[in-house]
Amino acid sequence: MVTIPGMQAPNPCPESCNVLLIGGGGREHALAWKLAQSPKLGTLYATDCANGGIAKLATPCPEKWDTSRIYFMTRWCDQHDIDLIVVGPEVPLTEGITDELATETRVVFGPTKEAARIEADKSYAKDLMRQASIPTADSRTFSDHDSARNYLLRGLERDLENEFKQPLAKEIEAYFEWSAELERSDDFTFSEELLELLQKREDPCVVKACGLAAGKGVILCDTVGESLKAIAQIMKEKIFGDAGNSIIIEEKMSGSEVSVLALVDGGTIWVLDLCQDHKQVGEGDVGANTGGMGAFCPAPLLDEEMLDYVEREILVPAVDAMRRDGIEYRGVLYAGIMLTPAGPKVLEFNCRFGDPETQPLMARLQGDLIDILWRTATRTLDGAEIDFSDDIACCVVMCSEGYPGNYSKGQTITGIEKVESDDLLVFQAGTHCTGGTLTTSGGRVLGVTALSNSLESARVKANAACEQIRFNGAFWRSDIGCRANTTDSSATTASGA
Missing domain, CATH: 3.40.50.20 (Rossmann fold)
Structure with a gap:
């Protein structure tokens, strides 16, 4: 603290x-x-x-x-x-x-x-981090499709020239000349050779919508072709709506991701127990980005020295930078952090409790939540009593078939009452209750949260409960918590709001 x-x-x-x-x-x-x-x-x-x-x-x-x-x-x-x-x-x-x-x-x-801009506008958050010397991925911000596309192609053109692939480099240069024309006669078409190279050319990056996109506004790219497609999807096809009016292209970092949530009352910063979220829809961290498929707490990813570093070099500078701009931050400050070989770097900041991180956090929290939140909002957090149980909590999210894409609604849910106990909590998300019947109404439906004395035991217990809860098309990741002690996971580049 x-x-x-x-x-x-x-x-x-x-x-x-x-x-x-x-x-x-x-x-x-x-x-x-x-x-x-x-x-x-x-x-x-x-x-x-x-x-x-x-x-x-x-x-x-x-x-x-x-x-x-x-x-x-x-x-x-x-x-x-x-x-x-x-x-x-x-x-x-x-x-x-x-x-x-x-x-x-x-x-x-x-x-x-004003304070919530730290989540609402990724471009603003990046500027704040640069001004405060907060470690984060190198990035560029773009407000139009052509500028973003040309940025990627300029880099490729230079590489091709250095590799003595002059014909392909000249083809890209011809595209730039065409795109600069005020009146274009026809569409510009790349040769099959260049198109094939774009699809195979490795140039890992992350393309992010600058605005709010319900935790899904991030596309991970491995090749130039994938990056160009991501830019078009976000800025032209508007797959994330107006959130994609501006984008960030940033380096793709490797490592494990940890969710650091802190209560901030404007002057006091109280870091809560660490969580680890699982963003991608498929087991083994594959597939599309989601709002979160599960989380566990505490996450054994930062020792005391490294946690002090995160507090000192990331959280305090962020709060101070906002205060210098006349913004007093009070609430939850959520830092999504990548543990890279070069040290912790910020993926994103959020202005609220995480979902699903809140479920295992609340399951373990000891203390009066009303008192804690009141003190946070009224600048008296240093007098709060905040503690967590020794249990480990694992939350597995049950989803509707098709999520994070199109999914059906109105599927009857049964079995919750059979599994609930003091150490097995079922937090409802995309549900609707009418006339005593509980049905699905969203992509993420339930957060099945188990408490135990070990992560493996909690994980097994949560998955066993998922097996007993029924609704048509239900699916979940059975590997939540399996990578708890790993230090390398490409999936951890997937954070995004």
Whole structure:
């Protein structure tokens, strides 16, 4: 824990605290589960009680809870004496919900709109890291397709010239001349020889949409051809919507990825137990990028010395850099970090709890979550009592067939009640409960979270529970936690928001 002096004291947390939880996924179910255990809880309200798990814990509030209805939201909070608002997803944070709903008597857990830019705009985050000398991958930002494409082809042209492949280099130069023309007569077509070279030419990089893309806005590329295709998909075909109006092309790093989540109250930084997420859809870290297929906690990837380095060289400089720009960061600061041979480097920053990292974190958290979040939002985190159980938690995400692409909805879910126990928790994500029937409503459906005295035991227990839960098309990765002690995994380049 690091404390930066100069922060002011706020109002104490009420003994009977009315809480509003915003969001309806697996992360929010885990937060609701822990909030409901607080001795300080008055009434827990939630914006999305269609989620079957949240519905059992919270009182529903009206639909259409979004930042386009600020007047309604403010009046509703006043009428229901809301003391604490806990914002789960990144979208309302980046739209400024904290700025709109926080008052002298109502506390919002989550950063302001300006502070949330660290996740909402990867270009801004990269600039901040460069200014603060935070270790990260080398990168370039582009706001139009042709500039990004030409950047890759310029590098290839130089390489071909150095390799005395002049005809191919001249072909690329001819393309540049064509693309510079204001009036182009026809499309430019590369020769079959050059097209074949593009598909085979190794030039590993990562192409990222700069905006929010629900954790999927990253494409890993191994060849020049794959990179050119990724640029076209993001910027021309708009597979990530407006999030891809600008992109980042960065070096592809190798190593293991670790999720470092810290509570930040503007002056104090409290690092929580480490987690490891699994981004790619297929076992063995293959296939498309997802929002996360599972996570375990604690992750044995950083010793005390290396964790001190991350805190000192990454987290503190990030918070300080924002403060120098007049931005006070309060909330969760999530650093996705790659453990490269050259040391830890930042893949991305997020402005909220991770999903699925929150599920194993909450399963192990000891302490009053209302008090912890209140203190984080009101600059008194240094007085919090935060501890974790000695258990290891492994969360395996059960998904709908087709995820992360198109998937069906409305599949009946059974078997949850058969597996739930004190050390086996099922956090609901893409579910919908009507008339007592629980059905699927999203790609990531359930976060089956097991607690045990070893990671292997927790992993086996979670997978056994998945086998007993039923819905048509269900699938999951059975290898969550298998690479816990490895130091090299190409899949760990897959982070992206």
